[in-house]
Amino acid sequence: MSIIQFSKDMKWGAATAAYQIEGAAFEDGRGLSIWDTFSKTPGKVINGDNGDVACDSYHRYEEDIQLMKELGIEMYRFSVSWPRIFPTGTGEVNKKGLDFYHRFVDALLENGIEPMCTLYHWDLPQALQDKGGWDNRETVEAFADYAELMFKEFNGKIKMWITINEPWCVSFLSNYIGVHAPGNQDLQLATTISHHLLLAHGKAVTRFRELGIEGEIGYAPNTEWNEPFSNRQEDIDACNRGTGWFIEWFFDPVFKGSYPEFMVNWFEEKGVSLKIEAGDLETISQPIDFVGINYYTGSVGRFKQGEDLFDLEKIDIGYEKTDIGWNVYSEGFYKVLTKIKDQYGDIPIYITENGACYDDDVKDGQVKDQRRIDYLKMHLTSLKRSIDAGVNIKGYLTWSLLDNFEWAEGYDKRFGLIHINFNTLERTKKDSYYWYKQTINNGWFEMFY
């Protein structure tokens, strides 16, 4: 039996996002988002699920905060619904929207929980999408104006800010693969949007610095790992491209001030080019205080001409899978984190999302989710290995506090430490909630090998 122990300085938390938990989609002046539109488009979301009610956290946040307090987390990552603040994305502020987030943040602080606020977690105001969305550089300015309003409004209350969550999902998953809102399938469009998202991040950081806002700011790219099936250079190169789509593409511009040449060249061979204007990369690459890393899974891969955008074939070598079909691949977590350290230096890192999807049932008031506990143990063990290898980990926030709306997968895909009955909205603490609570309290856990 081994003890996996963490520094008392490491912060423990949990994460959610507005559209996935709030509900109250038409209340208190909230405007429509692209996810309201997308989820109401037949065939886009499993079971036709949508965020109209979700976990009803808009009304039940006090109950949720008591559950957080009992859990013992020090930090709670949430996102602000941009269309609650600016119903049409710009223009007149919706005071009822601001008031809700003041009530919510005040309640977190009163209960000794530090708010980590994500400004953009995918719910773009539909009115901006109607004018081109992230393909339109005006949306970049609109985001900077929204960010500035939030910085001024919550200065001194919120001290940890994340600009953009998972720009890979917002650009490529949503505009090339097309399974998320708004559901385009155009590589040039997606690549242009990836640049505009990084520009939006940079402009928000600029406003943050110019205003002298108290606290720290970063962004939260999602990552995946691709392990070469062999030592053949073609397999290594294909895996580097697959991993580079998540890491180098979204890290190099921020930490090196340029896009990775091997990826730019690959995209150019696909007929895709970047439209970078003077000053863009200077804006994007200004220093940030931390980076949020989201990690869920990885794969073994090898070269196969024409297999996918990167000639990368992912091979199923029998890894256990979660109920969303992703490999349980904690080794990839270590590989991602040490690669980031080696390539970008000693940047402070918060794990802003890591967790497992399992279809949990409540039986006699209990949810026995041992597989989720095992997933967390494996990935926290990899995290400890990364820390011992010199990676500057400042905190770990599991995805998610609550079962919630898992985008195109709807409500069947459950990531929470707390089970939600989406008919009654009853909250039930899972076994993983109690395990996480004990781990936070102890600062260590027992590993099963």
Ligand SMILES: CCOCCOc1ccc(-c2cn(C[C@@H]3NC[C@@H](O)[C@H]3O)nn2)cc1
């Ligand atoms: C036909 C091909 O289909 C490919 C699907 O490809 C993906 C990739 C990645 C994801 C994905 C989902 N999540 C979890 C969320 N992170 C933010 C938070 O809101 C969580 O709900 N992270 N990545 C989904 C789908």
